[in-house]
Amino acid sequence: MAARxxxxxxxxxxxxxxxxxxxxxxxxxxxGVRPRSVGFYPWVGWLLGAxxxxxxxxxxxxxxxSAPVSTxxxxxxxxxxxxLLTRFMHWDGLADTFDGIWGGSTRERRLEIMRDSRIGxxxxxxxxxxxxxxxxxLAACLERGLLWPVLAAPVIxxxxxSLAAWTMPAARAEGLGLSSVEQPGRYELVVWLLAxxxxxxxxxDLSPAGAxxxxxVVLGGVIGIPRLLSRPVGGLTGDIMGATxxxxxxxxxxxxxxxx
Numbered sequence: 119m120a121a122r123x124x125x126x127x128x129x130x131x132x133x134x135x136x137x138x139x140x141x142x143x144x145x146x147x148x149x150g151v152r153p154r155s156v157g158f159y160p161w162v163g164w165l166l167g168a169x170x171x172x173x174x175x176x177x178x179x180x181x182x183x184s185a186p187v188s189t190x191x192x193x194x195x196x197x198x199x200x201x202l203l204t205r206f207m208h209w210d211g212l213a214d215t216f217d218g219i220w221g222g223s224t225r226e227r228r229l230e231i232m233r234d235s236r237i238g239x240x241x242x243x244x245x246x247x248x249x250x251x252x253x254x255x256l257a258a259c260l261e262r263g264l265l266w267p268v269l270a271a272p273v274i275x276x277x278x279x280s281l282a283a284w285t286m287p288a289a290r291a292e293g294l295g296l297s298s299v300e301q302p303g304r305y306e307l308v309v310w311l312l313a314x315x316x317x318x319x320x321x322x323d324l325s326p327a328g329a330x331x332x333x334x335v336v337l338g339g340v341i342g343i344p345r346l347l348s349r350p351v352g353g354l355t356g357d358i359m360g361a362t363x364x365x366x367x368x369x370x371x372x373x374x375x376x377x378x
Contacts, residue, residue: 123152125305134158135165138276140205157306159280160313163273166203170196170268174260193256197249200272211360212248213241218357219350228350229289232357252368258375266322267374273313274336275367279359280310282344289353328377339369 132143133153139162173195177187201209214232220240222228231238237245259267284302302310324332344362348354 123154125154127309129153130155130309131158131161134162138162138207139166139203141203154303154306156280156283157302157309158313159276160273160310163271163276164269164313166200166272167269169203170199170272173199174265174268189257189260190253192260193253196256196268197252208360208363209245211357212364213237213245214357215241215347215355215361216244217241219347222350225351229355232351232355248364248368252371255368255371255375259371264322264374266320267371270317270374271367271370273317274340274370275363277310277314278340278344278362278366280306281340282348282354282359282362286344286348287353289348289351289355289358322374322377324377332373332377335373336370339366343369 130153133155135141135158136143137155138159173192177192177195180187214234214237217234217238217240218228218230218232221231221238256267259265284306321329322332343365344354344358347358347361347365351358
């Protein structure tokens with residue numbers, strides 16, 4: 119077994135940003151070393167959450183007591199910023215995953231459909247319905263002044279992908295899914311946990327029962343969504359990882375809108 123590359127936090131973080139967003143960093147790394155970037159995926163979520171503050175701040179500056187800006191419009195702008203910054207990669211994965219799962223009758227046929235760059239009816243429907251749910255849920259959060267879902271959704275969505283990559287097999291012998299599947303070391307686990315730690319101290323203001331429900335549903339989604347999507351094809355693919363991000367984000371937003 120090849121020796122695990124030594125930790126290079128800045129290189130690893132830059133590689134995660136370059137892989138998951140369109141920002142021009144992390145495309146090359148020193149000495150040809152393969153970065154240990156999977157643990158940094160939730161940190162990319164923190165970056166996206168922070169950048170979502172831009173449309174929120176712009177809307178707040180334009181709004182007035184007599185002419186408030188529509189929360190639905192703000193929510194749509196936040197989702198648009200996230201989709202643009204991630205090159206629509208996760209949404210493409212969502213579409214390909216649903217086309218493959220519902221359009222094929224065998225594992226091989228599903229994987230073949232998921233490789234096809236064209237979007238079919240199942241994928242288009244999944245994208246439209248998910249986008250509607252996301253915008254509606256985030257708008258409901260914003261109407262009540264809840265900002266934590268804006269940060270939690272992208273962070274937890276990418277934390278789910280990291281966990282899946284560490285605990286599930288790849289469906290193919292090549293591709294983006296395989297490039298991320300690996301066994302984590304202590305370094306990766308610490309980095310991953312540190313990204314989630316703030317939510318233990320600055321979570322939503324809920325009753326004990328509400329907090330238990332929120333934690334249980336979100337944890338169930340983080341673990342269950344990639345496994346449910348992977349079952350028809352026997353493992354992870356890059357498309358399933360993208361779909362996991364979008365669906366986990368949606369789950370967090372819905373829980374924020376209904377429980378907070």
